[in-house]
Amino acid sequence: MKKQCAPVIVTPDPRLRQVSTKVTEIDDEVKDIIEQMIRASLDWEKEHEFELSAALAAPQLGFNRRIIVVREDMNEKSNNNFIALINPVVIKTEGRILRDYEGCLSVPTIYGKVPRPAKARIKAQLTDGTEVKLKTEGFLTRTILHEIDHLDGILFIDHIRDKKDAFYKLDNKGDLVPVDYEKEIKNNKNLWPDD
Ligand SMILES: [Zn+2]
Numbered sequence: 001m002k003k004q005c006a007p008v009i010v011t012p013d014p015r016l017r018q019v020s021t022k023v024t025e026i027d028d029e030v031k032d033i034i035e036q037m038i039r040a041s042l043d044w045e046k047e048h049e050f051e052l053s054a055a056l057a058a059p060q061l062g063f064n065r066r067i068i069v070v071r072e073d074m075n076e077k078s079n080n081n082f083i084a085l086i087n088p089v090v091i092k093t094e095g096r097i098l099r100d101y102e103g104c105l106s107v108p109t110i111y112g113k114v115p116r117p118a119k120a121r122i123k124a125q126l127t128d129g130t131e132v133k134l135k136t137e138g139f140l141t142r143t144i145l146h147e148i149d150h151l152d153g154i155l156f157i158d159h160i161r162d163k164k165d166a167f168y169k170l171d172n173k174g175d176l177v178p179v180d181y182e183k184e185i186k187n188n189k190n191l192w193p194d195d
Pocket residue numbers: 103104105106146147150
């Protein structure tokens with residue numbers, strides 16, 4: 001029997017803009033949310049030929065809890081393993097600020113070139129309650145910072161809101177092409193509902 005899985009919510013759903021609460025006990029409810037997050041990521045991917053679900057945050061399924069899941073191997077679509085990080089915290093960020101493409105399951109079709117630090121130190125709990133400290137580099141840093149932002153109600157588009165040349169979308173061949181900022185981004189009520 002297939003278990004019910006909450007759908008991925010998209011902008012302008014206000015739940016994406018809430019600050020999520022800390023997980024105080026890793027109980028069955030938390031484990032069930034994690035399971036749903038992994039399933040939702042993989043289900044989404046099946047419908048998006050050119051894209052990979054690198055990670056997901058609990059508020060994207062409407063659960064405002066501080067939980068993220070990150071793909072074990074982001075270069076290998078056939079590896080379906082995810083690692084759950086509970087109450088992840090950025091201890092510090094280091095290195096140069098890099099600009100690279102980001103997309104989000106909750107911001108359909110739009111991509112952005114977002115500035116993020118190259119490296120970070122993160123602490124979090126695993127599902128068995130163990131506390132871990134991670135040193136991240138490269139795309140993993142970007143991914144984890146993007147997901148932790150979700151726990152604070154922040155989306156990647158917020159970082160580039162006024163950057164006219166930072167927004168992209170996928171064309172039908174799977175290539176990223178610039179979007180018309182004035183027409184599609186600037187006053188888009190789905191992206192900025194509170195204006
Ligand atoms: Zn996202």
